[in-house]
Amino acid sequence: MxxxxxxxxxxxxxxxxxxxxxxxxxxxxxxxxxxxxxxxxxxxxxxxxxxxxxxxxxxxxxxxxxxxxxxxxxxxxxxxxxxxxxxxxxxxxxxxxxxxxxxxxxxxxxxxxxxxxxxxxxxxxxxxxxxxxxxxxxxxxxxxxxxxxxxxxxxxxxxxxxxxxxxxxxxxxxxxxxxxxxxxxxxxxxxxxxLTAPVRSGDEIAVEIIDVGSEGDGIAKVEDFTVFVPETETGETHTVRITDVKPRFAFADVIEKR
CATH class of the missing domain: 3.40.50.150 (Vaccinia Virus protein VP39)
Incomplete structure (x- = not known):
């Protein structure tokens, strides 16, 4: 059969x-x-x-x-x-x-x-x-x-x-x-x-670090969407490249300090 x-x-x-x-x-x-x-x-x-x-x-x-x-x-x-x-x-x-x-x-x-x-x-x-x-x-x-x-x-x-x-x-x-x-x-x-996020992997954007999370990563916001940026401090502004996007947050690396 x-x-x-x-x-x-x-x-x-x-x-x-x-x-x-x-x-x-x-x-x-x-x-x-x-x-x-x-x-x-x-x-x-x-x-x-x-x-x-x-x-x-x-x-x-x-x-x-x-x-x-x-x-x-x-x-x-x-x-x-x-x-x-x-x-x-x-x-x-x-x-x-x-x-x-x-x-x-x-x-x-x-x-x-x-x-x-x-x-x-x-x-x-x-x-x-x-x-x-x-x-x-x-x-x-x-x-x-x-x-x-x-x-x-x-x-x-x-x-x-x-x-x-x-x-x-x-x-x-x-x-x-x-x-x-x-x-x-x-x-x-x-x-x-x-993904309903306003960013996608590979995007290069300018962000301001508004806080630091419990794991030590800087926190930026893009249209109320959270982006974690390692090795940054509150008050800094950087151009970053989005490296990974999750449903509710993303990760990025600094490519240019401003």
């Missing part, structure tokens, strides 16, 4: 709407996407297999929102709601933001794939286009430290999307779940820990 039959039959036996449920389970096991009480958005959610898995993983105190152009049959979980609409239009995005709430989503998912033409380069380009749309919508929905998982087909346009995601997340991984078919070129880009 091939893996395709195995996961298809397993989905039928365990009551999931599609074999794709096991891809999400494996992504979660590999990348640690979900936690109890999380708020999850699934873009292109029909037929709803990923909604079922997400609802299981976030528990009774979580929230799962699915959106798709197609109507999604109700999921048997009080934590799941759905929106019928185009995720890229303002009306749908406003509805998503209202469902998600002011704190933002903890996880945004997309298992969308284009209608296949059989011409690989075209199918790849279309998959990257869909993944980029999901990425752009996620930037409006994620809260600080949130995660994104998007499906894409391997090919020449993949690295540009991956690099753009790396600018917005602490790190990005490529994952191919075991439940994906051997013959499929699909993989998932998983961005971990969304």
């Amino acid at each position: 091939g893996r395709r039959d195995h996961y298809y039959n397993k989905a039928k036996q365990e009551g999931y709407r599609s074999r794709a449920a096991y891809k999400l389970k494996q992504l979660d096991e590999d990348a640690g996407l979900f936690g109890p009480g999380n708020t999850v958005v699934d873009l292109g959610a029909a037929p709803g297999g990923w909604l079922e898995v997400a609802a299981e993983r976030v528990g009774d105190h979580g929230k799962v929102v699915g959106v798709d152009l197609q109507r999604i049959k109700d999921v048997d979980a009080h934590t799941v709601t759905t929106i019928k609409g185009d995720m890229t239009v303002d009306e749908t995005k406003a509805a998503l933001k209202e469902r998600v709430g002011d704190s933002g989503a903890d996880v945004v998912l997309s298992d969308m794939a284009p209608n296949m033409t059989g011409e690989y380069n075209l199918d790849h380009a279309r998959s990257v286009y869909l993944a980029r749309q999901a990425f752009e919508v996620a930037m409006e929905l994620l809260g600080t430290g949130g995660d994104l998982a998007v499906k894409v087909f391997e090919g020449q346009d993949l690295k540009a999307l991956e690099d753009d995601m790396k600018n917005e997340f602490r790190y990005v991984r490529r994952i191919k779940p075991d439940a994906s078919r051997d013959s499929s070129s699909e993989l998932y880009l998983v961005g971990k820990h969304y």
